[in-house]
Amino acid sequence: MVEKTSLTESELQDKLKELAPEWKAEKNEKGLDIIERVYRAKKFMEGIDFVQKVAEAAEANNHHPDIFINYKRITVRYWTHSSSGVTLADVQMAQKIDPLFDK
């Protein structure tokens, strides 16, 4: 399954161009590649509604991000545990959840 193969650094940079510019490639605390976006909600409960939608999409696709809620600031972090890096599945999830955010 191609989605389960980690992207190389240059593939990741290419794929990032297909995402909204707010998506950043970073290293996590273990030095593994992750992609991350910070969403800023207008109200706290609007941010929570977004978290609910992201969770439903994650569950439907059986691919779950880390989510960090800091008041109105929601950080979504995707990577693939089993591949120890970022895969196409992560990029696809990023594309799926962006439209769920009400600006």
Place this chain on the structure above:
Amino acid sequence: MVEKTSLTESELQDKLKELAPEWKAEKNEKGLDIIERVYRAKKFMEGIDFVQKVAEAAEANNHHPDIFINYKRITVRYWTHSSSGVTLADVQMAQKIDPLFDK
């Protein structure tokens, strides 16, 4: 307002005894006192339901924790920004949200 005064180290240790033993006092990355509990849900969406309830309680009390969702593992972290530490309000919120978790 007494709730807005930071607890001293020994007051905090005393107050912790009033909470479930899963609540821990820690320092955050800035060296400030926080209290934190990790909840482990049986299913991902049960964890998300709990986050929703915590958020509603936080909003109703106008006191919002940081929440970290790592699959079925939900971490709730309380402290009081304006006091740069843990206050009675944080302990009270910890007591309020514990019963919202379905074991």
